Amino acid sequence: MSSVTCTISKDVLDDVKKCRLDDPNANMLAYIAKIDTGKKAVVKDAQFNNIAFEDLAEELPENEPRYVVLSYRQTHKDGRVSYPLVFIYYLPTTAKPVHRMLYASTQPLFSKETRLSDPYLLIESEDLSQEWLEGHLNKFSS
Numbered sequence: 006m007s008s009v010t011c012t013i014s015k016d017v018l019d020d021v022k023k024c025r026l027d028d029p030n031a032n033m034l035a036y037i038a039k040i041d042t043g044k045k046a047v048v049k050d051a052q053f054n055n056i057a058f059e060d061l062a063e064e065l066p067e068n069e070p071r072y073v074v075l076s077y078r079q080t081h082k083d084g085r086v087s088y089p090l091v092f093i094y095y096l097p098t099t100a101k102p103v104h105r106m107l108y109a110s111t112q113p114l115f116s117k118e119t120r121l122s123d124p125y126l127l128i129e130s131e132d133l134s135q136e137w138l139e140g141h142l143n144k145f146s147s
Contacts, residue, residue, distance in 0.1 A: 010045065010107060010110040010111050010114075011040055011045045011046055011047055011107065011110075011111040011114070012045065012046045012047070013046070013047040013111075013114065013115060013118050013119075014046050014047060014048050014049075016048070016049060017038055017047050017048060017049055017119075018118060018119065020036060020049060020052070021036060021038075021074055021119045021121070024036050024074050024075075024076050024090060025076050025088065025090070031054060031055035031078070032055060032057075032077070032078045033055065033056055033057075033058075033061075033075060033076065033077050033078065034052075034053070034054055034055070034056075034075070034076040035051075035052065035053045035056050035061050035064075035073060035074070035075050036049070036051075036052045036073070036074040036075075037049075037050040037051045037052070037064065037065075037071050037072070037073050037074075038050055038071065038072040038073075038074070038115070039069070039070075039071055039072075040070075040104075040107055040108060040111060042104075042107065047072065047111060047115060050071060051064060058133055058134050058135055058138075059134075061073075061133060062130040062131060062133040062134075063130075065095055065097075065130040065133070066097075067097060067099060067130070068097060068099045068100055068101070069097070069100055069104060070094070070095055070096045070097065070100050070104055070105065070108040071095045072092070072093075072094060072095070072108075072112070072115055072124075073092070073093040073094075073095055073127075074090065074091070074092055074093075074119070074121065075090070075091040075093065075138070076088055076089075076090050076091075077089055077091060077138065079139065079142060089142060090121065091121075091125065091138065091141075091142070092115075092116065092119070092121035092122065092123075092124040092125070093124055093125050093126075093127050093133075094108070094112055094124035094125070094126050094127065095127045095130065096108060096109070096126060096127070096128060097128060097129065097130070098128060098129075112124065125138070125141045
């Protein structure tokens with residue numbers, strides 16, 4: 006038996022549905038969601054168009070988890086281009102235990118409601134890079 010810890014605002018669900026890279030000159034769109042602990046709801050934290058990995062890493066708080074949705078331009082070795090929609094679960098070790106538990110208990114609902122596959126776990130924001138992401142994306146394409 007599972008219980009729902011937090012709700013997900015309709016605005017977040019609508020925003021995530023629109024998270025598709027549509028600018029051919031852009032490389033990445035990032036949508037960051039956080040949990041409003043007072044409302045016990047997942048809400049929008051920020052959205053960035055054509056942001057670099059280094060800049061996105063700097064936007065992530067040092068001590069608070071976040072859910073990050075990326076629409077990313079991936080160029081494959083054979084020259085094909087794809088635009089995967091990726092869910093990153095950012096869970097820094099320095100986050101308060103209560104926040105870690107709240108985000109952990111809400112993550113399956115966020116995955117289900119947004120129809121995003123299992124997230125890639127990011128512990129340290131400094132690890133966020135093109136190599137890190139492509140390493141995860143390429144695990145199943147070999």
